[in-house]
Amino acid sequence: MNPTAYAIAVAYGAVSFVAVVGLLVIWRSTHSERPRRTDETDTARLAHGEKAWFAIAVAALGVLLLATLPFIPYGDNAAGAGQQTVAVDGAQFAWTITPREVTAGVPVRFTVTAADVNHGFAVYNDDNVMLFQIQAVPDHSSDIVYTFNEPGRYQVVCLEFCGVKHHEMLTTITVEPPA
Numbered sequence: 116m117n118p119t120a121y122a123i124a125v126a127y128g129a130v131s132f133v134a135v136v137g138l139l140v141i142w143r144s145t146h147s148e149r150p151r152r153t154d155e156t157d158t159a160r161l162a163h164g165e166k167a168w169f170a171i172a173v174a175a176l177g178v179l180l181l182a183t184l185p186f187i188p189y190g191d192n193a194a195g196a197g198q199q200t201v202a203v204d205g206a207q208f209a210w211t212i213t214p215r216e217v218t219a220g221v222p223v224r225f226t227v228t229a230a231d232v233n234h235g236f237a238v239y240n241d242d243n244v245m246l247f248q249i250q251a252v253p254d255h256s257s258d259i260v261y262t263f264n265e266p267g268r269y270q271v272v273c274l275e276f277c278g279v280k281h282h283e284m285l286t287t288i289t290v291e292p293p294a
């Protein structure tokens with residue numbers, strides 16, 4: 116198992132564990148006998164407990180957010196010297212990619228825009244794993260940097276519904292071995 120897959124498995128495990136514990140707490144709170152509220156009920160204490168639970172929920176969500184952020188398939192925008200540049204233009208219903216061949220091991224800066232409506236520029240490897248994706252927006256150019264380590268053919272898919280032939284916005288990028 117590679118380190119990324121292992122980290123994802125651990126994150127899923129942690130999320131599942133928190134979910135199960137949360138469900139057990141809810142189940143218990145709805146099935147336990149509690150004295151009815153009377154004039155003697157200490158509402159200040161109840162309010163304090165409510166605040167504590169709110170803080171716990173916020174903290175748990177914050178931890179989950181930070182723990183899962185590294186898995187967002189978004190490239191590293193710090194390209195070094197000698198980067199390759201590729202212009203990407205999305206239009207209903209095809210991609211114009213110039214050039215379509217890049218070299219493995221060298222950072223590629225994709226400059227992405229759209230001619231008509233929003234498109235989603237996403238690149239997948241042989242195993243159908245998304246490597247990165249970025250919105251293609253009309254009148255706006257967005258940069259994303261990615262380094263392909265393995266030569267081969269990579270699938271480009273439109274991930275933003277852009278019209279009746281959205282599903283036809285497929286093409287490929289070829290990654291050549293280093294010279």
Ligand code: CUA
Pocket residue numbers: 205206207208233234235273274275276277278281282284
């Ligand atoms: Cu372009 Cu969907």
